[in-house]
Amino acid sequence: MPISKSGRPAGKFASQGEDLAAHRQTEESIVAAGALQSAIFNSANFSSIATDARGVIQIFNVGAERMLGYTAAEVMNTITPADISDPQELIARAKALSAELATPITPGFEALVFKASRGIEDIYELTYIRKDGTRFPAVVSVTALRDAPGTIIGYLLIGTDNTARKLVEEEQKKSDQRLRDQQFYTRSLIESNIDALMTTDPSGIITDVNKQMEALTGCTRDELIGAPFKDCFTDPDRAEAGIKRVLSEKSVTDYELTARARDGKQTVVSYNATTFYDRKRTLQGVFAAARDVTERKRVEAELQQAKADAESASRTKSDFLASMSHEIRTPMNSIMGIADLLAKTALTPEQDKYVQIFRRSGDNLLNLINDILDLSKVEASQLDLERTGFSLTDHLEKVIEMVAPRAAQKGLSLVWMIAPDVSNDLVGDPARLRQVLLNLLGNAIKFTLTGRVSLSVERDQDGSNPTDLRFTVVDTGIGIPGDKLRQVFERFTQADSSTTRRFGGSGLGLTISKQLVELMGGRIWVESEIEVGSRFGFSVPLAIWADADRPKLAPRDADADVPQPRLRILLAEDSPDNRTIALAYLADTPHRVDVAETGAIACAMVEACRYDLVLMDRQMPVMDGLTATRTIRAWEAANDRPLTPIIALTASALKGDRETCLAAGCTAYLTKPIKQDVLLHAIREHSTLKVPAATASPAEDQTRPAARKLAARRPAYLLNCRQTAIDLDAALAGLDFETVILLGHNLRGSGGAFGFQAITDLGAGLEAAGERRDGAATRAGVMALSAFLDQAEAAPSAA
Structure with missing residues (x-):
């Protein structure tokens, strides 16, 4: 094989190799481009819907599925994009396009793609309808798909969810409307104010005014805005000082200035101003109000003069009346004195009649003089x-x-x-x-x-x-x-x-x-x-005269004094039965008894009224007797009041109870059931006013009326005990042992006084069982109480 000098294959073989490499590169580019297009087309961030030329959906990407709730299989080759669009919007769009393009357009898919089919760029808003019927706004871009010769083979609709932007736009509209409303409201307030209002920047240049300011100065709003604030007044230096004072002190009240109008008219105004800031607390300027006080100044001057004239006249009248009173009293003294002397001499009946007329007339005249003098003193504020x-x-x-x-x-x-x-x-x-x-x-x-x-x-x-x-x-x-x-x-x-x-x-x-x-x-x-x-x-x-306010009297012989004033006694007791007992014991005494049902009420009554003695039950709701005693003692110390004798009343007689009561500030301590003679003796012994013991009859005789009253109350007391048994049962059912303790304590303190020692004993047992949180013992005590009440109600004398 021929080899070129460069070492590459020569001739036909070299050309074939280069073509192959180029082909592979092209294929790779196509694959890459296809992958990119596929990635874009199948993005979940927007919907891509491709149709054929008739509008039937051929492609429905992942984004479209997510936005519209349909799967691709449900819509492909089945429906057009018009089927998932708001039909009313399609009608409105067809109508608008028909008018715009002067061509009749059918509502439906044609309205969605008409512009794109004519090669016109088309991006519009429409409302898509999801599979579940909900709607959302979308921005849709429509493109016509064409083949190589340019024939439309379909359409591509790319849509994005416009909900967020719509919400932002809506909120912006609302915000803009609120701002316009606020501006209108603020302007209305400014214009409707009776005062002349203005704003200035920190240097004192007017930035806004209302119509009252225009009327005050005779200038228009445009003329005033941009002008120095100080130029509106007769004393510019004082006006400028007012602005500076506002800036340093943040506000000014009743700063008097005289406004000068364009026509020379002057008006005295009360200048009130404050600084104002933007949201970042940056100083923006001064907000000021100027109120016309010309009429007020005139009225004030007239009132001052009238007041001075009235005071002068009143003094003159009072001086005159005082002088006349003195002048009249001198001869009146002689007349009445002589009449009294004559009345003591031997007179005939007729003469005595005349003298009595003199005396009565003199008395009447003297009373008249006193009345007139007193009236003048009251009117002149001299009394x-x-x-x-x-x-x-x-x-x-x-x-x-x-x-x-x-x-x-x-x-x-x-x-x-x-x-x-x-x-x-x-x-x-x-x-x-x-x-x-x-x-x-x-x-x-x-x-x-x-x-x-x-x-x-x-x-x-x-x-x-x-x-x-x-x-x-x-x-x-x-x-x-x-x-x-x-x-x-x-x-x-x-x-x-x-x-x-x-x-x-x-x-x-x-x-x-x-x-x-x-x-x-x-x-x-x-x-x-x-x-x-x-x-x-x-x-x-009228205030109450406390002991601490009274003058100290020299001691006197007690035997020479009995009867001393009655005592004012406060009974602090929450149990109605125990109140009945105490009031019956004191009914035949001269003492006056007030009742407080809780320790808190007792404290308030002691602060409001001076008592000679307090009978304080130890165990009460809201505030117990010992806490109330400590509160009273603290109040007396803080207000430098004398100590009120306080006798503790309690059904507890254990070792240390007396010391506990005395440590809380009690004067004495009595255990229930209390006998009448014991109570009366304690009152005599410890009250602020020592009440001597009665000597006319023995102590037993004194107790008989109370005993008769309590005996008459026995049926009612037994009914109260029956209700107590019901309340105990309910408290036990709810494991409310605090109520068991309280009710047992009340029974313990009241039974013996009414002649039912068994109730006192049962109450003590219930109180102890409640303190131990012993439900079985409590239930046994309630059953024993109910059995005793059955016996007592059947034969009260035997009980």
């Missing part, structure tokens, strides 16, 4: 209230003593009453309180011809303060017409102001009463009915 401790009972007794002769002279019944829950020891202004009561009682007696006048004192349930007291004066007098009720508290006004009226007087008493009550922080009112009577009431806040 100061005292704040001192006083006894309500003693105070009312003195008031009644002062009006009783006038009531007796007319044959009227005069009665008074203080509700049991009203504290006797109060802090307030007793003199002014007495003045109001004397005015109301005096009026009631004056306008009552027959019947009675009554005074009652009770806690005001409608008041904001728990120590507010309500005083009510009721009479059976002539009454007040409805159309006159609103006038009775006006000065120099009477319900009957005619020249034929039966009753005299200045009409100042009720006016002064109203002024004094309101000065004390209270309110006054009246209800009345003609020929039936009137009811005057007033409510005032």
Whole structure:
């Protein structure tokens, strides 16, 4: 074989080798290109659907399967792409293309490929319908497939899921709409504001204004934007200083400036401003509001002048009244003194009659002078209230003593009453309180011809303060017409102001009463009915006079004093039966007893009211007695209050229980069941007011009324115990041993007092079983309790 100089085969053989190599290279390129096309065509990221010339699907790639839910076998040679497209969109597309291209186009596959069939690039959006009926938006690119001569042999539709982009576009639309709405809302707020509003950049250049600012300056919005803020005011330096102050202090309030309009008009404004920032907290400028205060300044000046004139007039009036009072009192003193001296001499009946007229007229005139002087002091704010401790009972007794002769002279019944829950020891202004009561009682007696006048004192349930007291004066007098009720508290006004009226007087008493009550922080009112009577009431806040506030008295001989004031006792007890026992024991004593059902309530009541002694049950829900005692002691120490005697009441009598109670702050310790004489002795021994023991009868005699009351309550107590047995059974079923302990404890403390020692013993056993978490022993105790109750209810006397 010939060999060329280069070493390659020569001639025909060399040419054949080169052709073979080229052919292999071409085949490899074709294979590579085919592989690349196959990889692209079968990509799962987009759908590739190829049809024949009629539109019948011939190729359905993996991406199409994944997007549409069909397998290739289900659609190939079966349907066209139009069958998986929204039919309404096909109709709309056919109509639009027909108009665009001036050619009738049939809705269906033709509408999808018409442009591509004419060689026009076509990319459009449509909605594909999946096999399961769900829809999704897609962007589709359509290409006509042609053979070598150019004849269309089919179409290729490449689609991508447009859902994500659609969502983004939709959210963007919503965001844009929200932004437009917010801008519109903000602009509406700015324009609807009554103040002149503006924004400036940090250098004080105006960036926006509202119509009020345009009106204030006489300039248009375009003229103002870009202008220096300071140029809008008569004092540019002060205006610029206002901007700088906002920038340094972040805000300015009531900074006074005078705005100057284009026509020279000047307006005093209150300038209020604050800095504002973008989302990155970068300073953007100042937001300012200027309110026209010209009218306010004028009104303020007028009010200041009116106030000064009124104060001057009030001082002049008060000085005049004080001077006149002094001048009138001097001769009045002589007149009344002489009348009193004459009354003590030997006079004929006629002379005595004249002297009494002098005395009554003098008293009336002096009362009138006092009323006028008091009224002038109240109006001039010169009347100061005292704040001192006083006894309500003693105070009312003195008031009644002062009006009783006038009531007796007319044959009227005069009665008074203080509700049991009203504290006797109060802090307030007793003199002014007495003045109001004397005015109301005096009026009631004056306008009552027959019947009675009554005074009652009770806690005001409608008041904001728990120590507010309500005083009510009721009479059976002539009454007040409805159309006159609103006038009775006006000065120099009477319900009957005619020249034929039966009753005299200045009409100042009720006016002064109203002024004094309101000065004390209270309110006054009246209800009345003609020929039936009137009811005057007033409510005032009065504090409780604690022992720590009272002056120290020199010790006195106890034997020379018995009876001391009744005690105010707080009973803290959650068991209704035990409350019944304690209240029965104390029913025949003068003591007043308040009840708290939990330790927490007891603490609140001690803080609100001064008690002479507290009877504290040890075991209670919410807050037990020992915790309550410690809380009370802490409150007393923190508020520098004297210690309230606290007697612990408990069914526990084990070693160490007494020490535990005393360590918690209790004064003494009593075990249940408690006998009446033991309880009374403990109260006498440990109360803040030592109550002497009764000597008129033996202790046994004192216990008999209580024993009779408790005996009468036995049937009800047994019913309560029956319910307790049911509750115990339910607690046991739920393994609620805490409830077993509590119910057993209550039985232990109450049974003996009602005469059922067996219930006390059974309660102790149940309490102990609950503490051991012993279900069997608890069930046995409940059964024993039920059996005993059956026996007791059948024959209570035998039990």
